[in-house]
Amino acid sequence: MQDQGARTEAGKLNTQDITRQTVTTAHGVSLSALVAGREGDPLLVLVHGWPDLALGWRGQMQPLAAAGYRVCAIDVRGYGDSDRPEPVEAYAMTELMQDVVGVIDALGAEDAVLVGHDWGAPIVWHTALFHPERVRAVAGLSVPYFPRAGLPPLALWHRYYTEKDLFFYQVYFQEEGLAEAAFEADVAASLGKVLWSISGAAVEAGASWPQLPAGASMLEHLSLPSDEQRPVWMSGTDFARRVESFERTGFCGSLNRYRNIDRDYHDWPDYGVHRVRQPSAFIAGALDAVRRFSPGHDVYATADALLDDCRGVTVIDGAGHWVQLEAPEAVNRALLDFLDGL
Template structure:
């Protein structure tokens, strides 16, 4: 099934979008630090199953627009891009699927643009609702005496400078560090040196087979063109997002929903003492599917493509008219 890379005007931004197939629309939203390419194993399978699949480079990434301002990466702006993409593709509605940061974008699009979202699925990052305070405020309390990457990302220019020094090596360490293989091996630097992130991450002698050298080369080429400012700006909008989503405090997602994660997913243990999956069950009125894939880490649709494809097709099969 051929994949066509198209530039699509969503209204507020032009996105580069990988498009394939014909039928009901599915939008696949990637996370950090990734690309439409992270869905390379899902796009042809979903298209062959009778769907039109659209996987954009999120604003700030790859071939898409890259505004400079931090506030251009607020959740309402990114959700507007997704709603605009659905409309630009001539569809009334879409099933919206997101991984990592793409999952909160998918969930918030379901809330902010409910008429555009037929159903929603999240990979790796569960929906926890708005919460009592901005997430970055919570992380400052939890990690006040420890290094935490989201806190490190707050100061503009600091993480960009480190990650852009050697983009391929940065991505290699980042991808490996949250993988199932690294988590199983407890493969991390016990006594990091230096103030940054990369000293705290392992550069494996051999990368797990789910990411080839060619795959890593493609990712690196995208960040050489786009840089890291736009992607990192997503982390700098916690307070703004909290304010913008105030009208949805206590509101459930009402569309049919699904959640997929690896059993070694680091996000599930990010807030000590909180069962994130049970929290999501309380926040969704129609959570039809929860699948936890044993031994998998954060990069779920790349680590376990066949299992993810089967789970997504199973979820899609529960929707009327599909």
């Protein structure tokens, strides 16, 4: 049932149009979104990761709308033109799940198919777990659903990395203001380095994220692609829009997501025993660094371990972390095959 306090500023849409809208949830959170498809079609919500925006899904939106879905790609809170609350705890997973449910309400749907990439993947996995009646099916890109570990995330990362004098970006992001200052000094270079360093093209060029000592300054050790190396998806209008957006908003809101990982762990002491019951799928690039998050273990080999109705695990050769940007046609085929089976 649609919450009567929720609303969306929108008119009628043609299937192939992509329009910018502001969606306001019943809890008063305003989220900027790209929307395509006909009102009344089944809803599909796309949730991006870090450091991305709703526009990172533009290569998927029209094919998904043409397949008969009303497609809504949100700027997650803290990004773009969406609300950017100041408190760190405003970026806890409970808040982000509530935003997704609020979007479903605001667009007048009983439920939705959810698709998330990078941080968007944990957001949609957990929305499926904690709001199962609102999630018809769920797909994660790049980040599988992980069970709850025996230690809080930061303790785990310290054990795997810091105690071995190795850098890990999620540890680096914990100190408020440190990463913000580094990334905001030159937003175009910062985004370029992050996007390039964990792409499949960088891995194949031998220019991927280097192993750094603990305490290193992240951006100083990452490289930019040469003009010849720069992929199409890192060029042109969409990249310029990313730069403009982060120059305007800064990185604080987006980095606050990382500062909630231990809070999330303690908020849900038993969530690791839960399994995703809905129809599900996992899609990733074969060269994604996330694959080796747990040293010595290929996390993609067990991507379906806690998915009771997994309809497919698709690992795309040659692609890295930005799989929907690097290999849009392959991702679209995998998503459409998944949707066709629902």
